[in-house]
Amino acid sequence: MLMLVVGLVIFICVHSIRVVAPNWREMHLEKTGLVQWRTRFILLSVLSLALIVLGYQKMRLEPIWLWFPPVVVQHISALVMLVALFALGSAMVPKTSLKSKMGYPFLIAVKLWAFAHLMSNGTLADVILFGSLLVWSVASFAIYRRRDRKNGVQREESGVQYDMIAFVFAMVSWFAIVFFLHKVVIGVSPLV
Structure with missing residues (x-):
């Protein structure tokens, strides 16, 4: 269950940046550039999705x-x-x-x-x-x-x-x- 919850927390946090801090993304884009921003976003998204899928599959084994x-x-x-x-x-x-x-x-x-x-x-x-x-x-x-x-x-x-x-x-x-x-x-x- 921990793996699923950690994956969801990472996913929701990454995808809520514009919700809680609308200008934060633009501020970091100016500092780091678009490629570096997207690379970090994609890596965190893939990590979170992997944790979600693995955690969900593990929990489905013993529902x-x-x-x-x-x-x-x-x-x-x-x-x-x-x-x-x-x-x-x-x-x-x-x-x-x-x-x-x-x-x-x-x-x-x-x-x-x-x-x-x-x-x-x-x-x-x-x-x-x-x-x-x-x-x-x-x-x-x-x-x-x-x-x-x-x-x-x-x-x-x-x-x-x-x-x-x-x-x-x-x-x-x-x-x-x-x-x-x-x-x-x-x-x-x-x-x-």
């Missing part, structure tokens, strides 16, 4: 069950994941409606992904992993939105064609994950 979700929850989770993938597609495609109206579609995707996995998995490892990322993404989103309103941030106009690209991305990736990738990468089929 501590907190609840047993009913089968219907897994179907609801699959639908929530489709919306999460649309939000992810909206983060990658410019000028989508979600990006222009809400802002930060990647954080929306993380919130939905974490929520879907939290409600359909009932072990202590799942609560630690998905619960932590859900709390982090909700807090980050709220802070960014409040900061944008305070600073009067204007978002770019959206177009339906960009939303369609995000929708196609969501559908293709959802089918790939549900019918192939989740089983191959995670070892568990979401269809069961």
Whole structure:
């Protein structure tokens, strides 16, 4: 469990720099340069993800069950994941409606992904992993939105064609994950 928690702490700290200290990144970019900043960021991110994956896998070997979700929850989770993938597609495609109206579609995707996995998995490892990322993404989103309103941030106009690209991305990736990738990468089929 310690490995998972340490990995999550490192991941959340590294990815919260702009949340807690918005100008700190720019200050260090001036001192060290972009390449050195990105190298440190990537190395810490990879280290944290390795600790998270190894810690989570270790905890899954001897699961501590907190609840047993009913089968219907897994179907609801699959639908929530489709919306999460649309939000992810909206983060990658410019000028989508979600990006222009809400802002930060990647954080929306993380919130939905974490929520879907939290409600359909009932072990202590799942609560630690998905619960932590859900709390982090909700807090980050709220802070960014409040900061944008305070600073009067204007978002770019959206177009339906960009939303369609995000929708196609969501559908293709959802089918790939549900019918192939989740089983191959995670070892568990979401269809069961």
